[in-house]
Amino acid sequence: MPKKFATENPKVVAARDRKATAKKDEVDRKQKAADDAYWKDDDKLANRKLQRKDDDEKKRLEAIKRKEENRKLAEEEMSSLGAKKVQASPAPKITRAAIDKRKEDEERIMKELDEQRKLDAQKIEVVTEIQENLNKIDIESDSARNVEEALKILGDPKATEDDKHPEKRMRAAYLAFEEKRLPELKIKHPTYRLSQLKQVLKKEWQKSPENPLNARILALSK
Incomplete structure (x- = not known):
């Protein structure tokens, strides 16, 4: 159960x-x-x-609004510029006489430039020849003849008449140049002997503006 x-x-x-x-x-x-x-x-x-x-959405609408405003301003500016161009007086016509005159001026200028180039080339040749002749002169020599020869080469005979002792003036200028530059050259070329330093010094002297002869060369080159 x-x-x-x-x-x-x-x-x-x-x-x-x-x-x-x-x-x-x-x-x-x-x-x-x-x-x-x-x-x-x-x-x-x-x-x-x-x-x-x-x-x-607000930013997008503002950007569209600014773009439309800028477009309208640009159109107004272009329209204003176009109106100014229309109002401006037309460019004057160039006559045949004006063209011929300008051509003559250009030819005259080119001729003058060509003549100036030829004169400059002649001056360079003269100065080069003078420099070569001066390089043969012994700058350190006390001989008055050497300095007088240099002045003759430079075409300045009156210099020897005005200066009774040109060799002394040249010698003094060279010694002053040597006193100033020689210590500098010793620092620049510590391994050079005195004779080598003198050679370097002489080369610098030939081109130095402190050399009285170079003043005459510069005058000839102008």
Whole structure:
């Protein structure tokens, strides 16, 4: 025969039902709170998106407005420039006589430039020849004949008449140049012997503006 179950206590059943109902209510309450929070956050995000979209649309419309204003300003400026060009007086016509005159001026200028180039070339040849001849003269010599020869080469015979002792003046200028440059050359060329330094010094003297003979060369080259 089947086994009989004892009847449950009604109070126990009622207490269990109340507990189950309370638990279900708590679960429903938490779920509702979570749903409310979710939809609340979603609304905030949606509102931010809408606000950003509105801002972007405003910026786009402002950019279009600025572009249109700039276009109108450019059209007005171009129209104003066009009106000024129309109002400006027409360029004068160039006559045949003016063309011939300009051609003559150009030919005259080219001829003058060609003559000047020839004169400059002649001066260069003269100065080069003079420099070569001067290089053969012993600058350190006390001989007046050497200095007089140099002045003759330079085409300045009056210099020897005005100066009774040109060799002394030349010698003094060279010694002053040597006193100034020799210590510098010793520093620049520490391994050179005195004779080598003297050779370098003499080459510099031949081109130095402190050399009285070079003043005459510069005068001839002008």
